[in-house]
Structure formats: C-alpha cells, structure tokens
C-alpha cells in the first residue's frame with residue numbers, strides 16, 4: 309500500500325470535482341484527484357457534450373455516420389482540458405481507481421491510502437433504471453450508450469419526457485427517426501407549463517409523438533422489436549428503447565457510513581455550505597441530488613474552495629441558477645418560475661411579458677415562436693422564463709441580474725444594438741414602467757403645465 313498525505317482529496321473528476329481541484333491546486337493546496345472512469349465525467353463523455361454535438365449535427369444536415377464522427381470529435385477536442393495530463397501538469401496527484409472511505413479521515417483507492425485534511429465527494433450520478441417488469445429482459449439504451457449507436461434507430465421509443473428525453477427526441481427526429489416519447493406525468497414538468505407546451509407543440513409539429521400521463525408499466529421484446537405498455541393500457545412498439553427517467557446519485561460502495569457521511573439513501577446530505585455530516589467532508593454536484601447541471605456543479609466547486617482551501621465560510625446559493633433545455637426552440641429558466649413565485653409571494657409579483665413575434669430580429673429571421681416572462685417583486689426580477697430561438701444565450705444577462713440583485717430599470721435602461729433578439733429582455737423590463745409613464749394622468753398634467761408655462 310502506498311500512503312499519501314494531502315490537503316484535499318477530491319473523489320470524482322467530473323464538472324464539480326475538476327473545478328474544485330483545478331482551483332485548489334493553483335491556489336497552492338496539495339490535491340489528490342481520484343477518478344474511476346473517464347476524466348471529465350458525465351458531461352464530457354455521456355452528457356452535455358455528446359448531446360449538444362448530436363443536436364447540432366442533426367440541425368446541420370449531417371448523415372448518421374458523419375454525426376457520430378462529429379460527436380466523437382467534439383469529445384476528443386474538449387477532453388485534454390479535463391484530462392489527467394493537464395491536471396498532473398497543474399500539480400495534482402491523479403489516481404484512476406474507485407475510491408472508498410475506510411474511516412472519517414481516510415480513503416482507499418486501489419493500492420493507495422489517502423489521508424487528507426478535507427475530502428470532497430463529487431461522484432456525480434448515473435441513469436436511474438426503474439423497476440419496470442420486463443425491462444431487464446430487453447436491450448435498452450441510456451445516456452451512457454446512446455451516443456455509441458452505430459445503426460440509426462428506425463423508431464426510437466423514449467421513456468421519460470424530461471430534458472434528456474426531449475433533447476434526444478429532438479436530435480433523433482432531425483435524422484429522420486420516428487420517435488415516441490412516453491411521459492408518466494407532464495413532459496418538461498419542472499419548467500413553466502406555458503413554455504413547455506410551446507416546445508412540445510413544436511416537437512409534435514416536427515413529427516414526434518409525445519404521450520403524457522403514460523407511465524411505462526411493462527416492457528417486452530416481440531419480433532425483434534421493443535414493446536412498451538403504459539398504465540392506461542397503451543401499447544407502443546419501436547426498434548430501440550431509451551430510458552431517461554432521472555438520475556441515481558453515485559453513493560454506493562463508498563464507505564460513507566464508515567466516514568460518518570449521512571445520506572438520505574438517494575443522495576449525500578449537505579448543508580447550504582456544502583458540508584456533509586462529517587465536518588471534514590464536503591460534497592457537490594449531482595451526488596447531492598439538487599439541481600443536476602454542469603454549471604451548478606462548477607459553481608459549487610468554486611464555492612467549496614473557500615472552506616476547503618482557505619477555511620473561510622461560504623454559502624451556495626440556489627436562487628440565481630439558470631438552466632436551458634436545447635430543444636427547438638430552446639427553453640431557458642433562471643430563478644423562480646411564475647408558479648413557484650406565486651406560491652411564495654401570491655399576488656405581490658409582477659409578470660412582464662414580451663413575445664418574439666414583436667421582436668424585429670425574430671421577424672427578420674422568421675423565428676417568431678416564443679416569449680419571455682419576467683417575474684418581479686417590487687421592481688426586482690426574481691425569475692425569468694425564456695422560450696424561443698437562442699433562449700440559452702438570451703438568459704445570460706438575467707443570470708447576472710439575479711445574482712447581483714439588479715433592478716428592472718437596469719435592464720430597461722440598457723442600450724442594445726438593433727436589431728437583436730436581446731432587445732426582447734429590454735422590452736419585457738420596459739413593460740413594467742410603460743403604464744407608470746404613459747398611462748399616468750398626474751404625469752400628463754405635469755407635462756402639460758411644463759409645456760404651457762416653462763419657456
């Protein structure tokens with residue numbers, strides 16, 4: 309056994325673990341980074357990167373083979389940034405083994421024992437496979453295998469209408485596959501329902517069959533095809549089956565009990581400082597079961613640098629976190645949805661809207677489907693829903709607005725180049741002031757007096 313003593317031991321070299329490790333080592337801490345699979349984790353190898361590359365390849369009219377080369381090329385181009393060589397170059401000790409706690413202050417990985425002043429669990433998540441009768445007897449795909457499909461599915465059945473299901477449906481339809489999405493409740497159910505409906509209608513118009521309230525309850529293989537039966541008795545047959553019903557945190561076989569790290573059975577429990585029940589152990593990213601996004605794991609990695617490297621307190625916020633589903637059109641959200649804000653603040657919120665149809669650039673490009681909805685409390689935005697062309701890019705300034713607590717007047721007062729889609733944000737914010745300025749009898753009287761008496 310080799311024994312290593314270090315300042316920080318990071319378990320998992322995905323979005324969260326890599327952010328923290330890179331920051332910590334460059335600030336002067338001794339860092340051991342342990343990864344049992346591919347460097348870069350889910351996002352690079354089986355998640356964000358291949359899914360967005362496949363979506364692009366479909367939109368660019370590539371054929372199936374070219375698309376798969378494009379996907380592999382995108383991963384290979386980004387991989388060195390997350391690679392072992394780069395992290396060793398930065399000064400980390402990188403160990404490619406499964407890590408397991410053997411006590412509150414010790415981890416074993418292969419034939420190395422690591423004692424560290426602080427540990428960071430960033431082991432991510434994997435596809436959750438539900439216990440649907442028959443599923444274990446049919447071949448099925450998950451996000452870990454779908455990007456390696458050599459043959460193009462003639463008919464892809466997707467169980468689950470969340471972001472993975474909807475993005476994969478969008479991508480595969482672009483290659484001419486028949487696609488059926490079976491969603492147990494409401495597709496894109498975590499998003500604003502009006503925005504989600506717009507995306508789903510567009511996908512249906514593109515030829516994707518989306519069936520809601522259709523929980524898969526039985527699966528079987530019949531004549532070389534896969535058949536899925538839903539709760540209400542519906543029967544759907546396709547050539548391939550993708551399971552996309554959520555994630556399972558990677559907490560198994562990690563000795564978490566020995567380490568005194570509490571879980572709720574499905575995820576590692578952390579406080580708002582990302583600390584676990586063991587005060588020397590922090591956890592971040594998908595393994596904590598919160599919002600499961602690359603940028604959230606990265607943000608939390610940055611937050612956890614303060615207590616682990618500098619012994620300074622830090623809190624991880626959740627009120628300013630954005631996300632985007634790369635459907636067509638895209639659907640982006642930051643902060644509260646209208647429904648969540650109404651639940652918390654009732655009638656005290658203002659909801660300000662603007663439609664893409666009223667934006668000159670959207671008219672010029674013929675992409676007029678979509679809208680922005682800004683939810684504000686006393687003149688300050690607390691949430692924004694954006695659905696439409698480039699929604700993922702258009703949400704960016706709103707992330708800044710929410711993180712810095714800026715006001716609607718900061719957005720309405722911006723000068724933007726004309727004609728841009730970005731003007732839609734200014735229009736929505738301006739709608740807060742328009743009635744106060746233009747439907748105000750008192751102001752009208754004052755202006756009349758000024759115009760009459762002031763030379």
Ligand SMILES: Cc1cc2nc3c(=O)[nH]c(=O)nc-3n(C[C@H](O)[C@H](O)[C@H](O)COP(=O)(O)OP(=O)(O)OC[C@H]3O[C@@H](n4cnc5c(N)ncnc54)[C@H](O)[C@@H]3O)c2cc1C
Pocket residue numbers: 319320321322323324325342343344345346347348349350351352354355356357359360405406407408430431432433451472558561562592593594595600601602603604605
């Ligand atoms: C299909 C798909 C598309 C997605 N698209 C997006 C997107 O567009 N935008 C976005 O923001 N998010 C997206 N996500 C989510 C994003 O991929 C995750 O939120 C992100 O990867 C989480 O980062 P993480 O560091 O928590 O975990 P991961 O990236 O999963 O990294 C964890 C690492 O820990 C390793 N590990 C686990 N257990 C151990 C152990 N015991 N010892 C050693 N190593 C271990 C794993 O091998 C893995 O490499 C997508 C996810 C999927 C599945």
Ligand SMILES: NC(=O)c1ccc[n+]([C@@H]2O[C@H](COP(=O)([O-])OP(=O)(O)OC[C@H]3O[C@@H](n4cnc5c(N)ncnc54)[C@H](O)[C@@H]3O)[C@@H](O)[C@H]2O)c1
Pocket residue numbers: 438440467468469470471472473475490491492493494495496497522523524525552553554555599600601631632633634
């Ligand atoms: N663009 C992005 O940022 C992006 C893209 C993909 C994934 N992700 C991340 O990955 C996470 C996981 O995505 P996901 O789509 O797997 O999960 P999800 O939990 O968001 O959605 C899963 C869906 O499956 C449905 N479902 C569950 N059991 C079912 C059954 N038996 N039959 C039919 N439907 C069933 C649920 O009702 C739910 O709507 C997301 O929450 C997100 O954090 C992000």
